[in-house]
Amino acid sequence: MYPVLIDLGWWQLRSYGVFVVVAVVVGAWWSAREARRKGLDPALVYDFASFGGLAGLVGARLYYVLLSQPGYYLARPLEILAIWHGGLAVHGALLGGLLAGVWFIRRRGLSFWRFADIAAPGLILGQTVGQIACLLNGDTYGKPTTLPWAITFTDPRAMAPLGVPLHPIEIYELLAYLAAFLLVWRVSRRATQDGAATLAYAVGYGITRFGLEFLRGDPPVMAGIVVPQAISVLLVAAALGAWWARRPARLMPVVRG
Known part of the structure; x- marks a missing residue:
């Protein structure tokens, strides 16, 4: 695809970095709209986006480095900082963002579930x-395929294997996330209980990620376990458990003696 948008020889504008920034801006903008709709100050979202975005970035990079090619980065430690080359993991970003979010919410005296519902659609x-960044950079590429809609990377600066028709898993993921966004947005507008949009996000994302890992060409594996799939199962289980624990109490019959 197009890992480099502008190449002046001495300076390159990498598509991955550009679209990661665009993704953060778009997500923060939408969540700010949600905050305004729910009667909260949109500035809270932008305050968190700057802090939580950085925490998510660190988490995403560390997760990728530790689970993908630790030996490569151990031999080239400065390359860990080169995030514009690609290599950010969503699960790591979620963990980093969650830890930052808990700290931020407690410090500002906010409701966890209410603020999480505001953040979830964005x-x-x-x-x-962000999947556009992965597509242009050849990041998280798919398995080889003979399907007519396969994509082939030819730019040596891409992270995907060159000259091999691959499943366009980045496009699959983009479409699946778009469907998940519509679901979460709908739940956010209709739910009467805090936490519904957050749990819808966790279930929708977890199921999507679990399924698409079967088509991924470079899944992170540890001790024979595909790590993203294991985390996705835990995420969905935790979300369903939280939903069960938070469901409205049912009326119990009163037995009189």
Whole structure:
């Protein structure tokens, strides 16, 4: 695809970095709209986006470095900082962002579930835009295929294998995240209980990621386990458990003696 948008020889504008920034901006903008709709100050979202975005970036990079090619980065430690080359993991970003979010919410005296519901639609929308970065950079590429819609990378600066028709998993993921965004947005507008949009996000994202890992050409594996699939199962289980624990109490019959 197009890992480099502008190449002046001495300076390059990498498509990955550009669209990661666009994804953060779009996600924050949408969540700010949600905050305004729910009666909260949109400035809270932008305050968190700058702090939580940085925490998510660090988490995404560390997750990728530790699970993808630790030996490569151990031999080239400065390359860890070169995030514009690609190599950010969503699960790591979620963990980093969650830790930052808990700290931010407690410090500002906010409701966790209410603020999470505000963030959820913007988060999945940002992930949707972020898949453009992965597509242009050849990041998280798919398995080889003979399907007519396969994509082939030819630019040696891409992260995907060159000259091999591959599943366009980045496009699959973009479309799946777009569907998840519509679901989360709908739940956010109709739900009467805090936490519904957040749990819808967790279930929708977890199921999507679990399924698409079967088509991924470079899944991170540890001890024979595909790590993103294991995390996705835990995420969905935790979300369903939280939903069960938070469901409205049912009326119990009163037995009189």
